[in-house]
Amino acid sequence: MEIEQFHIVGINYKKTDTSIRGQFALSNEGYANLLLKAQALGINSLFVLSTCNRTEIYGIAPTEELLTQLLCSQTQGDIDTFKSLAYHKTGAAAIEHYFHVSCGLDSQILGDYEIVGQIKQAVKFAKAHNCINAFLERLSNTAFQTSKAIKNQTELSGGTVSVAFAAIQFLRLHCTDISEKKFVLIGTGKIGHNTCKNLIDYLGAKDITLINRSQAKAQVIADELGLQTRPFEQLQQTAAQADIVIVATNAPQPILFKTDLESEGKKILIDLSVPHNIDLSVKTRPHTIVVNVDDLSKLGDATLKSRQAEIPKALQIIDEYLEEFKDWYQMRKNVPIIRAAKQSLMDIHHCSWFQSLQADNSINPQQQEDAIKSAIKNLAVKMRSQEQTPGCAYIETLHDFLSSTAVSSQSISAVSQDDFKPAGKKDNPEALPSL
Structure with missing residues (x-):
């Protein structure tokens, strides 16, 4: 959901000269006012990058139009002028643009390493005003790591050009x-x-x-x-x-x-x-x-010219870090399912029937805890690889857990729903743990 609503709207040196960009430069006071206004509108994760070469607003919002209005409300320029010159990117395209900007690939002087420091300051300012959520913070940190890797592993910022x-x-x-x-x-x-x-x-x-x-x-x-x-x-x-x-x-x-x-x-x-x-x-x-x-x-x-020769290396590094971020985002989307599966296993672990089976098989509490951890770890791996749908992976996790604790399929089929009553609560009938 956050990726689909992640937008970038901005202008830069490619279509505007300094006189136009100057109309949309943002002061610290204007930046603070913009963030307060955004929060009043329910937009709680955004930042603005305002440099001599560009003014861009990055944020999670229902539409890019809201971000455009926010930005122009705090600058001297006319909103219609901005729209006529601005570019807009959403989702994966916006993320890729963010990486290119932070790594100096989109700078007026190729490989400009000062840009990443300017972005860090912009993000830090927004974070101080409670306008950076977990998604945008992780995205920013990954972009900064990418920029550092390119700086250390290529000559994209080599020489004395600024x-x-x-x-x-x-x-x-x-x-x-x-x-x-x-x-x-x-x-x-x-x-x-x-x-x-x-x-x-x-x-x-x-x-x-x-x-x-x-x-x-x-x-x-x-x-x-x-x-x-x-x-x-x-x-x-x-x-x-x-x-x-x-x-x-x-x-x-x-x-x-x-x-x-x-x-x-x-x-x-x-x-x-x-x-x-x-x-x-x-x-x-x-x-x-x-x-x-x-x-x-x-x-x-x-x-x-020597910097231009380094562009393919830089793009390869960006792709590696983009994949890392995508993996994190996929896992973050799976957290509610994984958390629910863990709770279900804990519920089974404490029900009277399961405890009676554990006594028969002499399974100690540490083994039970290890079995839950192992089953949840396997669930996370399967969901990360997207080999199964969440429902199938969820059910298979129950099977893995019961198998690892020596509960046979015959034992399971011989049990009625009433047997899944947590220990100490036999007078309060409960349904099977939700799976």
């Missing part, structure tokens, strides 16, 4: 004397931090000023890398004096405008944010180059 590194490649192609340039990096989250390290390690940049809304956070990185910081209030002044400005914030609207850069001179501006945090008007400034994540993702690299 948005942060693509920015370095771009600067190499478009700038000379890079080590002498004056940099300003706005935003010191994970992407900003990685970009900063790349500027130092690969370009030899020395003059880098860090700006963050929390200057204390920027100061930690500045102390680590030997850099300087400026308060967020000095953003415009500092950016105006720089040769290269890199913005990696998660602001919901632009924070840098053409009017902030009226000083003369050439400038390169790199916007690693979604939605845009550098206003499009900056492109009209003379002697200015402006690029965003979509522009950077188009950079060719030999590393990407």
Whole structure:
């Protein structure tokens, strides 16, 4: 039932640019509101993945339409626009998509390993709001294990290809004397931090000023890398004096405008944010180059070709873990039947007739318990292999149990229903244990 109602609805870089994706980016506040609204509607297992390359909602719901409405209710974009560009997957197709995304096969830069960390954070946030059930938690954990196996067993994420590194490649192609340039990096989250390290390690940049809304956070990185910081209030002044400005914030609207850069001179501006945090008007400034994540993702690299050769290995690993999840799901569906069978055997074990037979055959309590465990284990194996229908496997379990405890078929046929009365309850007639 859960697989049939598991849906994914989303948009990504394949059909939308950063300006459209930015309209459907989700803030933490919006995410929390969405989860509360979902619970009010009776949808109790879902999460949202909102990154620079995609916004997707994953959840167990009666229809994908409900998930679409939930997502768009907390974003700036229009629901009709979203529907015209969105994709929807259900059941097995949705599960396979989840695995491909978490393993970097569906990323704008093939093999992007940062995506799995973003998914973990999204799931963790939903779980903290009681919106991850056993099915979605198991599915997520299996997807994370798959991603780790691909990372360790293939070269799908090998080399130095990421948005942060693509920015370095771009600067190499478009700038000379890079080590002498004056940099300003706005935003010191994970992407900003990685970009900063790349500027130092690969370009030899020395003059880098860090700006963050929390200057204390920027100061930690500045102390680590030997850099300087400026308060967020000095953003415009500092950016105006720089040769290269890199913005990696998660602001919901632009924070840098053409009017902030009226000083003369050439400038390169790199916007690693979604939605845009550098206003499009900056492109009209003379002697200015402006690029965003979509522009950077188009950079060719030999590393990407080597990663493409690893796709068959990655798909094989995904198939192995998908089978593992399917086995778990099949067993989970069988749990009520297995639990009922175990209760039936326990009922037989305590009925007066069966206890009299045990005395005749000198079967001790431990042997009786072992017989029940063995019969239930065999039932689980048979149902897992789907060799029998649940009813047939259920009846055969009774036969296995009685056989293992030396109860003959003649003994069974000679017994009336009244003999199946639990010990100590002979004055209260009971029916045969339900099978």
